[in-house]
Amino acid sequence: MKVLAVASIGGHWIQLLRxxxxxxxxxxxxxxxxxxxxxxVKEYKFYHVPDSNRRDKVALMKSTLSVSWLVFKIWPRVIIxxxxxxxxxxxxxxxxxxxKTIWIDSIANVDRLSMSGxxxxxxxxxxxxxxxxxxxxxxxxxGNIL
Amino acid sequence: MIFVTxxxxxxxxxxxxxxxxxxxxxxxxxxxxAQTFETDYKIENMKALNFVPSTDFxxxxxxxxxxxxxxxxxxxxxxxxxxxxIIVMPRLMLYDEHRNEHQLAxxxxxxxxxxxxVAYSGDELKNKIIEMWPDKLxxxxxxxxxxxxxxxxxxREFI
Numbered sequence: 001m002k003v004l005a006v007a008s009i010g011g012h013w014i015q016l017l018r019x020x021x022x023x024x025x026x027x028x029x030x031x032x033x034x035x036x037x038x039x040x041v042k043e044y045k046f047y048h049v050p051d052s053n054r055r056d057k058v059a060l061m062k063s064t065l066s067v068s069w070l071v072f073k074i075w076p077r078v079i080i081x082x083x084x085x086x087x088x089x090x091x092x093x094x095x096x097x098x099x100k101t102i103w104i105d106s107i108a109n110v111d112r113l114s115m116s117g118x119x120x121x122x123x124x125x126x127x128x129x130x131x132x133x134x135x136x137x138x139x140x141x142x143g144n145i146l
Numbered sequence: 147m148i149f150v151t152x153x154x155x156x157x158x159x160x161x162x163x164x165x166x167x168x169x170x171x172x173x174x175x176x177x178x179x180a181q182t183f184e185t186d187y188k189i190e191n192m193k194a195l196n197f198v199p200s201t202d203f204x205x206x207x208x209x210x211x212x213x214x215x216x217x218x219x220x221x222x223x224x225x226x227x228x229x230x231x232i233i234v235m236p237r238l239m240l241y242d243e244h245r246n247e248h249q250l251a252x253x254x255x256x257x258x259x260x261x262x263x264v265a266y267s268g269d270e271l272k273n274k275i276i277e278m279w280p281d282k283l284x285x286x287x288x289x290x291x292x293x294x295x296x297x298x299x300x301x302r303e304f305i
Contacts, residue, residue: 010154011219018293022301036199078305108219110251143294
């Protein structure tokens, strides 16, 4: 299965890489926000996109264009992300091309789902929390990346 | 060697100042390397690095006897995988160190689980290091290199 795995640099990326046993079973392309991360997934296709957040609208626009263009080019059948903004954009773009979309909320979100996670709830096929107490009818808990 | 890391997002001078002061006093003779940002605060007693490529970052991390960091998940996970002693200090919104209070929530949770040492303020960080360096700092919890089986299984079935 053609899978696109997306995460911003830092904790999001480290959490994503902990799903490697799953990625090994598929044709995976990685996407992140810093070119140096290619070194951490040497044997995989890797793209970097501009980072963004909801407060900086210009950066958000650049990121949206870049992420969406790549999603259309790669045409994955599954998109999986551990956040943050570029991952959410990938999920939006993924829905347009009929990909299955999966949001895994960062384990850092202990008290509540992240804002991006709440937005993902509206569009993603699956939203996971990594804390059992945050599980709801729509938000799945099935362990965590630890 | 002590490796100080504050992540890739924003400065965190409250933590950096404490470590810089300690580097000249109680930690004199110990190499202290800090991944940080250029701010008005001039680091005098630590080796300061701005952007650190991930492979170099890993090398410093591996070589460290103690990690002192913000309460970022990346650093916490890396310390748990590598079984490194770590003290985390959460960034607070109050000081504009983060755009929400999730580092405080993360730190409290991991403190409660007994996985990491947590300093909730600069003073607490200073006291912990004075009290614990070097002999009393031990790794508190170790994890494997990949996510829990149940998470991977659930994702596998869905894909």
